[in-house]
Amino acid sequence: MTSRETILQRVRAGLGRSAGQTVPDPPAVRIQVAEVDKETKIASLLARVEALAGRAVRAATPAEACEIVREVLGKRSAVASNAPYLEECGVTGLPGVRCGITDREELRKACAAADVGITSADYALADTGTLVMLSSPHEARLISLLPPTHVAVIPASRILSGLDELFTILPEPAAVTSSMVLITGPSRTADIEQILVRGVHGPGEITIVVVG
């Protein structure tokens, strides 16, 4: 008997079930989407990110967002994701910004060397100050992870009230991506003496630019 069969058999013996026995429906999903207006969501997102020691700024137009990113970058080098929205804002044209990488090895090297990773995000969650990033040809995983600073530019229309709305819009994330990551503030640890240290592995600095 394989390990799989042995374990399944033990489980069934313990539970008093037989193979293929029907299963009642699980308890109904508990999802309650709060009705929150756009301005309240934006205000909440900005406040939550700031409370997490991230930086959150609002831009009226894509061009303004681009100027904010230019300031954040200063003279630092950056890798930008292939998100069309970044190009729309003109961020990919800023000096020192590399973009358009589609090869894994090339991307990994670029991210390991860059000071800043620039991405958009598929959604943001207003009540926790969270970015939701789905891995795709537009967004790689390492851009928001390897460089010590992460800058994300998102249109205000992508802000959701919270987890409940996210799982309503996206009931099965696995149907569209191999990796969905929720990012809530800068990387942190408090493992020694409960002293907070930022940027221990992921970016210690995060800036979110909300456009609109």
Added chain:
Amino acid sequence: MSLEFDSKIHKTLADARLQQAIYTATGRFKDARLKVVAQDVLPEYQELRAQANALKKHTIDHLDHYLEQFQSQVEAHGGKVVFCQDAAAVADFVLTLAKERGARLIVKSKSMTTEEIDLNERLEHHGLEAVETDFGEYILQLARERPYHIVAPALHKTRYDVAEIFEQRLHIANETVIEKQAAIARAALREKFLAADIGISGANFLVADSGAVVIVENEGNARLATSAPRTHIAIAGIEKLIPRAQDLATFLKLLARSATGQPLSVYTSFLSGPRREGEIDGPDEFYVVLLDNGRTRLLENPARRQSLYCIRCGACLNACPVYRKIGGHSFPWVYSGPIGAILTPQFMGAAHEPGLPFASSLCGACAEVCPVKIDIPKVLLELRADAPHNRWESLAFRVFAWLMRHPRAYELAGRVAASLVSSEGVRWIRSAPGLLNFGPIRAWLAERDLPPPPAHTFRELWRRR
């Protein structure tokens, strides 16, 4: 109580610095949790707990179904599921795969399940390098110690301890600034992440309808371990299943709040299979190892079955008056505190540490904070029925339990005991069976034996701070 259990308790109680460290850290976690589950902050908290409990009960009661569904979903997304009965089977699988891939270096993110099966030692024994990458775990691996707490593994270490470990192991002298210590770890581990062939992670949840592994963390090391290497292996107990991705709307609201008082941890990764066509990075191979290791043994008894609902938030450790006195290493296995007291004898068989279910005051603080509403005191009582013990022990623990529930009386007993042990006539107390000659109380009394008892009890001192 085994002698080992006893002597570790003894040492912990005698170490004033350690006592302070445990009390402060668990106290902060407790306060942080209370703030974010308060009625005005999270009015639906009790509803969420009830929902989490109902979901876990349903899943465990039909675990065979959810295991099969999970496997078919992982396979549908191009991953593989490997069922393992015990520690040796997991090590075999990893070693065989590493050999086939020509892998030498493995990066690991924090996982209590791999601690449970001593995976690192088993891999190292065969010449593989397996590096822990969580900051606390990295330090503990250098120090060759096991985690002190399921959420804060290095809770017992100070910056000076870390400096000493870095000096001995990394030959970096006199670095006592925590930020700089973290930077040293970051730089050393960054190289490992980029060079590693395989990343091993645990899992906080396994999502049956998605074939997904969910990992919750604050540092980003789990993201790195699951994104950078070409092969990702997630190792999880079979009890980690939940039915649907949408159920995360319940569990994620409870886990970080209960663990560290954060509304959400910094990173929550929802990973289903290897990278897909067009995705630029991510692993080419995705394996999920489903581990039994004694878990199926506790399905038979419906009252004990609920031990498998645990989401390893650590809240019961922080709430437990016994854990807060005797610490994590006093417990005989990787799982400590109230959850350790119920998991250890059940996973390993009662013969391993029959006294363990007695290492609790049954005060109920653990059940009160448990986000999935495990009735830990009830399970403990069930398990006590298995263990060979004498009636004195039960009596002693009833007294101890009562004292723990009545802090003023506990304090008084401390003062009385402290004054008694210094006097000739009452030496019998220390050798008397039962009542005070047991476990924590005996050790605690013994601490007041030589040198002469302190003028103030711990509680008095604590209040003065």
